[in-house]
Amino acid sequence: MTGLILYVRSRQVPAALGAAVAGTALAWLPATAFSVKGEVSSTVLALTVLLLVAVATTTLGGPDDTLDRTAARPWGWLRISHLATALGCVLMLLLATLLTGTRFGPFGCAVRDAAGLLGLTALGTATVGTARSWFLPLGWTLGAAAFPGMGTAGEALTWQTQAFDSRPAAVVAAVLTATGTAAYVSRGPRTTAGDLVTEPVRCR
Amino acid sequence: MNRIIGIELRRSAALGAALLIAVAGTIVLQATAGRWSMGWMALAMTQREYLAVLSPLAMAAGAWQSYREHRANVAELLAAVPRPRPQRMVPILATTALAVLVAYLVTLLAAAPRIADTARYLPPAAFVVVAVGLVAMIASVWLGLAVGRLVPALATAPALAVIGFALLILAPHALPDGGLTAAFSPAMGMSMFSDYDTVDGQVSAAQALWMAAVAVAGVVLFAVPNRKFAFAALLPLAIGATATVLVVPTGDAYDQGTLDPVAQELVCTDGTPRVCVSRAHEELLPEVTPKARHALELLTKTSIVEAHEDTSTVSPPTSPRSRADTALMTITLDQHGHLAHPRRLEPTMLTGVFTGPLSCGDNRNFTVATAAAYWLLDREPAAGPDGLEFDDPDAVKLWKGLQALPRAEAEARVVAVYQAARKCQDTTHLLSRGAR
Amino acid sequence: MRAVRAAETAPTLHPWLVHAKELRVRAGRHLAVDGLDLTLTAGVHGVLGPNGAGKTTLMRALSTVVKPVGGSLTLLGAQVDGRADLREVRRELGYLPQQFGFYPRFTVREFVAYMAWLKEMPKTAIPDAVQRAIDRVGLTPKADAKMKTLSGGMQRRAGIAQAIVNDPELLLLDEPTVGLDPEQRLDFRDLLRDLGADSCVLVSTHLVEDVVAACTDVILMNEGRLLFQGTPDDLIARGGQGDAGDSPAERGYSALLRQHRSNA
Numbered sequence: 001m002t003g004l005i006l007y008v009r010s011r012q013v014p015a016a017l018g019a020a021v022a023g024t025a026l027a028w029l030p031a032t033a034f035s036v037k038g039e040v041s042s043t044v045l046a047l048t049v050l051l052l053v054a055v056a057t058t059t060l061g062g063p064d065d066t067l068d069r070t071a072a073r074p075w076g077w078l079r080i081s082h083l084a085t086a087l088g089c090v091l092m093l094l095l096a097t098l099l100t101g102t103r104f105g106p107f108g109c110a111v112r113d114a115a116g117l118l119g120l121t122a123l124g125t126a127t128v129g130t131a132r133s134w135f136l137p138l139g140w141t142l143g144a145a146a147f148p149g150m151g152t153a154g155e156a157l158t159w160q161t162q163a164f165d166s167r168p169a170a171v172v173a174a175v176l177t178a179t180g181t182a183a184y185v186s187r188g189p190r191t192t193a194g195d196l197v198t199e200p201v202r203c204r
Numbered sequence: 205m206n207r208i209i210g211i212e213l214r215r216s217a218a219l220g221a222a223l224l225i226a227v228a229g230t231i232v233l234q235a236t237a238g239r240w241s242m243g244w245m246a247l248a249m250t251q252r253e254y255l256a257v258l259s260p261l262a263m264a265a266g267a268w269q270s271y272r273e274h275r276a277n278v279a280e281l282l283a284a285v286p287r288p289r290p291q292r293m294v295p296i297l298a299t300t301a302l303a304v305l306v307a308y309l310v311t312l313l314a315a316a317p318r319i320a321d322t323a324r325y326l327p328p329a330a331f332v333v334v335a336v337g338l339v340a341m342i343a344s345v346w347l348g349l350a351v352g353r354l355v356p357a358l359a360t361a362p363a364l365a366v367i368g369f370a371l372l373i374l375a376p377h378a379l380p381d382g383g384l385t386a387a388f389s390p391a392m393g394m395s396m397f398s399d400y401d402t403v404d405g406q407v408s409a410a411q412a413l414w415m416a417a418v419a420v421a422g423v424v425l426f427a428v429p430n431r432k433f434a435f436a437a438l439l440p441l442a443i444g445a446t447a448t449v450l451v452v453p454t455g456d457a458y459d460q461g462t463l464d465p466v467a468q469e470l471v472c473t474d475g476t477p478r479v480c481v482s483r484a485h486e487e488l489l490p491e492v493t494p495k496a497r498h499a500l501e502l503l504t505k506t507s508i509v510e511a512h513e514d515t516s517t518v519s520p521p522t523s524p525r526s527r528a529d530t531a532l533m534t535i536t537l538d539q540h541g542h543l544a545h546p547r548r549l550e551p552t553m554l555t556g557v558f559t560g561p562l563s564c565g566d567n568r569n570f571t572v573a574t575a576a577a578y579w580l581l582d583r584e585p586a587a588g589p590d591g592l593e594f595d596d597p598d599a600v601k602l603w604k605g606l607q608a609l610p611r612a613e614a615e616a617r618v619v620a621v622y623q624a625a626r627k628c629q630d631t632t633h634l635l636s637r638g639a640r
Numbered sequence: 641m642r643a644v645r646a647a648e649t650a651p652t653l654h655p656w657l658v659h660a661k662e663l664r665v666r667a668g669r670h671l672a673v674d675g676l677d678l679t680l681t682a683g684v685h686g687v688l689g690p691n692g693a694g695k696t697t698l699m700r701a702l703s704t705v706v707k708p709v710g711g712s713l714t715l716l717g718a719q720v721d722g723r724a725d726l727r728e729v730r731r732e733l734g735y736l737p738q739q740f741g742f743y744p745r746f747t748v749r750e751f752v753a754y755m756a757w758l759k760e761m762p763k764t765a766i767p768d769a770v771q772r773a774i775d776r777v778g779l780t781p782k783a784d785a786k787m788k789t790l791s792g793g794m795q796r797r798a799g800i801a802q803a804i805v806n807d808p809e810l811l812l813l814d815e816p817t818v819g820l821d822p823e824q825r826l827d828f829r830d831l832l833r834d835l836g837a838d839s840c841v842l843v844s845t846h847l848v849e850d851v852v853a854a855c856t857d858v859i860l861m862n863e864g865r866l867l868f869q870g871t872p873d874d875l876i877a878r879g880g881q882g883d884a885g886d887s888p889a890e891r892g893y894s895a896l897l898r899q900h901r902s903n904a
């Protein structure tokens with residue numbers, strides 16, 4: 001157990017959890033103040049999910065992924081558990097709002113958006129590194145939030161903000177979840193030379 | 205200084221960010237070409253609407269730049285340098301500002317070719333609108349730089365972008381007035397309800413003031429030595445907000461300002477019969493004139509000798525004065541800047557003639573007017589891109605009735621419909637009179 | 641239950657611990673290790689060479705961080721190629737990179753324990769092994785200090801501790817003495833001799849004196865190739881009066897480099 005606790009700390013998970021809770025609150029408060037009906041709009045939901053997933057992404061890479069990689073531990077299992085737990089935490093936070101007057105739902109949309117965005121950032125982490133993995137999810141979700149998509153292609157492109165019964169949206173989310181998970185579990189976070197966190201050398 | 209900026213450009217993320225923002229902007233603009241193909245003003249205003257996406261991306265770019273500086277740990281190295289911090293800040297501020305400026309302009313220039321040969325009307329307001337957009341982009345990236353420096357975490361950039369989007373699009377709706385909403389968000393107040401919309405100079409001034417205040421706040425925040433002094437940035441924001449509220453027109457004044465009367469002015473052909481279109485649609489005159497003149501020829505039995513564009517607007521409500529010798533045409537553009545549904549121009553114009561002026565109110569009978577118009581054109585009133593918007597079986601019945609009659613009799617009835625419509629009389633049975 | 645054959649239960653004896661033949665490894669786009677033949681047995685092997693010789697890339701290949709693009713590499717009896725499961729090898733591996741990252745709020749103990757857990761050491765054995773490793777590198781008074789409060793040299797020693805915590809059969813140390821003061825360097829030499837008694841230690845360094853004092857075997861690399869492998873005495877023997885250097889070993893080093901460059 002201690003090893004897992006050290007792993008969790010080395011990924012700064014406690015700080016991420018705190019930020020996620022704060023982020024949900026930050027989204028919930030104005031939504032309560034300004035929305036008339038009980039459920040928030042699909043735009044607000046998509047952006048909140050994006051915020052939570054961005055926070056979760058920061059835990060996908062450690063302080064030294066190269067050193068991590070030389071270890072014997074089977075990373076596949078660890079990574080997939082990590083992703084599943086991250087998804088679970090995001091969904092739990094959104095589920096909590098369902099108990100209040102301002103619901104971040106429908107829950108089906110929340111699941112689809114969270115899984116799809118998490119898959120996309122995991123794919124980004126495996127291909128361009130943790131630090132840059134939020135580029136595409138941010139740009140894509142902002143675009144989807146700003147424009148309505150109609151027709152099969154339109155719904156597929158703006159999948160984050162579609163209604164929960166939209167099939168193209170569900171398909172896109174499923175594909176992103178699958179490819180992102182596969183890429184991250186098999187390859188792990190991409191390490192680039194400039195990504196190491198080192199403390200400045202002190203002369204003592 | 206230029207060398208420093210050159211070095212700073214190459215080492216920073218500014219170039220990559222500029223490229224990504226330009227790509228994103230180009231994608232959203234090109235994907236929605238139908239919204240801005242009417243003219244230069246439409247392009248400028250639509251791009252400003254898309255600040256909803258571009259501004260948060262600029263904020264994220266600024267925060268990302270600060271995060272990279274933090275990762276590279278140059279802070280300790282630079283702390284020992286003799287050059288004071290304000291001076292060291294200038295190259296970073298300059299390069300990031302330059303990057304987003306270029307991105308915004310490149311996005312504009314990439315869209316320009318599509319309407320370069322069809323759009324003609326270029327009011328000074330278009331330049332002002334673009335300029336305010338540039339100020340907004342600079343304010344966004346400087347704010348991002350500042351926040352990224354104070355909160356150097358990986359999630360800062362995407363979080364800031366999401367918050368920025370909310371502030372830009374969702375929050376302003378909480379403000380009570382349309383003018384205030386536009387003033388505090390550079391992406392608002394840009395909806396085009398008609399092709400003659402514009403942005404009032406005072407509104408632009410107010411938006412520029414607020415964006416400048418945000419930019420100054422960003423610089424202040426970037427310059428403070430640590431988080432304790434962050435509240436100093438509130439001062440420029442407070443001053444800016446006050447000035448903005450004082451400058452922006454609200455209520456009716458704001459609504460009036462959204463229309464450009466110069467764009468509504470008519471531009472006419474030289475010869476007779478005169479065909480006029482609005483200045484905003486000036487480039488369509490060659491395309492419209494032959495069709496309008498053909499329709500006018502069909503109307504020789506009436507007193508109509510000119511065809512004008514119908515420059516009515518809903519918000520604020522305006523409509524052209526109705527004249528006995530003028531028929532009104534509805535002109536809309538498609539996404540290539542040409543007349544949309546060109547074969548609908550004449551039927552609609554003629555139907556309008558037989559419907560009568562707007563002031564007649566409920567007495568206007570569209571079915572009769574449609575039948576009469578299509579009889580004149582010798583076309584069946586069918587639904588489709590070239591004809592009616594909806595099927596109208598009653599009109600088809602009346603039309604068939606007219607077709608069955610001898611030409612002189614049909615013509616007499618059609619003229620009767622025209623006379624009655626002009627005087628706001630009921631035209632309901634005028635075409636089917638003899639069919640009992 | 642099937643009968644277990646004798647060969648499966650007999651302990652595996654490795655005649656050598658590292659065997660590389662025509663090894664080629666890329667660093668970025670550059671082929672940093674180009675046709676290297678190397679055989680290492682137990683003992684302390686020092687790797688010398690100018691900057692850009694490929695020492696760090698060699699270390700990274702031997703620690704299974706990067707995959708070789710050509711040639712063959714066998715570590716601890718296992719072939720390192722694309723499909724091999726390297727878990728067995730990694731359990732017996734210790735690696736200290738030239739620069740490494742760590743969670744700044746970890747204490748030294750937590751950092752070493754985390755790496756021990758990652759190396760799949762049995763849970764019950766970890767606390768003692770961690771304490772032992774910390775003692776061996778001389779960080780006992782600082783065992784519960786946070787990593788970010790340590791000086792550069794102490795952080796380096798913590799890195800050495802994590803490399804040796806699992807008593808690895810193959811230990812790879814890249815510039816381990818950076819930031820250590822002279823007294824600590826002498827202590828480190830003793831540690832090296834200790835470790836080299838029953839495992840294969842590969843130390844990459846610029847300090848020729850460290851290599852001569854502590855290593856049983858010296859390897860000289862340049863431009864991705866092996867120039868020389870022999871005892872420190874052999875290295876000294878190569879040097880002459882006219883060569884640059886403050887010590888006999890440095891003179892031998894310069895002589896070999898000069899020869900290689902004039903042959904090229």
